[in-house]
Amino acid sequence: MSGVHIEIGRPQEAVKQWSSKSIYFSLLESNHSATTQAESAGFLAKQLNETHSHTADMPANIEQLDAWLSDHNEVVGRQYHEYLAARKAGQPRWYFGTKSHALFFLRAVAPTKLVDGSWLYGLMKHWQDPRLASLIKIYLEELGDGVEAMNHVVLYRKLLKLNACEDWKNLDEKFFTQGAIQLALAAHTDSHLPEVIGFNLGYEQLPLHLLITAYELKELNIDPYYFTLHTTIDNAQSGHARGAIDAVREAMPLFGESRDYMQRVIAGVKLNDVGLSTLDVIKHFDLQGEVVRILQSKANIGQFMHSDRCVIGGKTINEWLRDQDQVAVFLYEMEKIGWVKRHQNPEDSPFWKVIAGDKAPMFGVFTGYEQQVIYDWIAGEKIESMPMLARLGRPWRMVEKQSVAQEEARHKRYGNVYDFQSGNKITHQLRQENDFTQDQLSFERHVHGIDDEEKLMHFLVDWMSPAKHYTSIGLCATRYFKSHMDSLF
The missing domain is CATH 1.20.910 (Heme Oxygenase; Chain A)
Structure with missing residues (x-):
């Protein structure tokens, strides 16, 4: 081997x-x-x-x-x-x-x-x-x-x-x-x-x-x-x-x-x-550099999307975004005219108001991660004095472990109905077939139709690969595999 x-x-x-x-x-x-x-x-x-x-x-x-x-x-x-x-x-x-x-x-x-x-x-x-x-x-x-x-x-x-x-x-x-x-x-x-x-x-x-x-x-x-x-x-x-x-x-x-x-x-x-x-x-993290990278990533589309009425540092926003090497200078020019007020509450910066909030003119342009980077960059030295909700977002919740009953219900819903312990096939009725269940039902039928142990385990192992194991079918295959392994060792 x-x-x-x-x-x-x-x-x-x-x-x-x-x-x-x-x-x-x-x-x-x-x-x-x-x-x-x-x-x-x-x-x-x-x-x-x-x-x-x-x-x-x-x-x-x-x-x-x-x-x-x-x-x-x-x-x-x-x-x-x-x-x-x-x-x-x-x-x-x-x-x-x-x-x-x-x-x-x-x-x-x-x-x-x-x-x-x-x-x-x-x-x-x-x-x-x-x-x-x-x-x-x-x-x-x-x-x-x-x-x-x-x-x-x-x-x-x-x-x-x-x-x-x-x-x-x-x-x-x-x-x-x-x-x-x-x-x-x-x-x-x-x-x-x-x-x-x-x-x-x-x-x-x-x-x-x-x-x-x-x-x-x-x-x-x-x-x-x-x-x-x-x-x-x-x-x-x-x-x-x-x-x-x-x-x-x-x-x-x-x-x-x-x-x-x-x-x-x-x-x-x-x-x-x-x-x-x-x-x-x-x-490796560089806050200023990350802000520049984020704006550069928007430049290919952004260079066509802004009105020419807004001129900053002698150039329109579209002109600034046409040259990605100029994005850092563009940020500096926004600071100079007060569009970005560093080391203050970001809510006081017009640029932040344009990109953040459900009704902001640029709503959806920046992801949550990108907004967090920009928020922290604007707040700068004052970041720790910002309101906690605005600075850190809503509190997270710990993942709750599911009860045994919930897990059994999940397994039944996924159709994990083959009993490796006894070798018998359990006759639960499979879910109604539609466009959303065909892959799962096809998987179940295929598993139930394999009588050779070697072939069955090889099939399950394929679904347990790094590319598949986290999918619904991959998880189901892992449960089948685990059940059989428990009966061996």
Whole structure:
């Protein structure tokens, strides 16, 4: 199963540049082309080669992993305690100066969060191998075991939508690198199993930034549930951090020489360093630059939409917007004439009144995220003195866990009526067929018509891919798969 793996540290004849963004979206296609497979293999080999010289703090001796895990959690716990003490003593937030800064972060890490757990997908076709049980369990839990309210990607998609940050696909190349790594590991698991196991080991350890992020998002009226969920599910006693160490031990019999195995596991751990880190993304935020970027993104259409009666700095607005390089100067000119009154209540700026509010002349032109950026930029040094509702928006509500009865009703509504425990098909009447239910009913009929276990599981695994698992059918497929796995182990 381990196959032939690409040697790390071997000199490359020529350094080829791959597009992380292109590979990311290509790997999210349902069926990978031969070109995608080849390019993603080369991309993965390049990342392994570049991180070969990096140091990793994890031990090479598998017997020392438990102590390593315990020490790591103790260090993170002490650091978080220091953070809380500093905040209690009056220090400002360490990560997010404004709500727009936090929303920028949510948007910037979306390419990674929206493939959460994807690096384990390649293991699903090996569902019968008990040596991979811990890893398969982790992947199922990333998928919420098929429950929409617990599926990590569903949760993050909802978080983006709630905060009007859904335009993440327009992000620059550098924000897709880590997500591309995770998808590449999923696509090449058969030749990189130890690296997948190692990546999972590194990723599932509780980081300090996760705790601080959740704390500060809550302060800024942004629902932190996605992040608090990971602080609990990744715990060292019974969560993913523990399961990740168990997985290292469980898979070792697949490899004859433990030293080589552990070196490849460590190589996988190092892949967590590829791309922008959480702190890199946070530091990447430039409020002024983000305002300029937002206006530039509107310029292609905006240059035709304004009346020539309004002249600012000797040019019409249309003329300013025809040259995107002049947008920063345009902002300066608006300040000069008082259209933007920096470091004051944005409500006092004519520009804000034009873009914000249901009856504003430019209602709908700027998204909620974009308005938050502009609001924070105008308020500037006075941001913390602005009214809380205007500055932070309406209070968020924690996601409520559904009761068992609600979940059973959801499953029945989705038509999950095949009992893997007994092997019998339950004779609930399927929903009435119409244009909105054809895909679900077709899925159910197909599942109920497969009598071969291997074929059935292969079909379900396809729907559990990073591109599909968060859909209604993907969630249903995950529940079928989970039910069968529970009957095996």
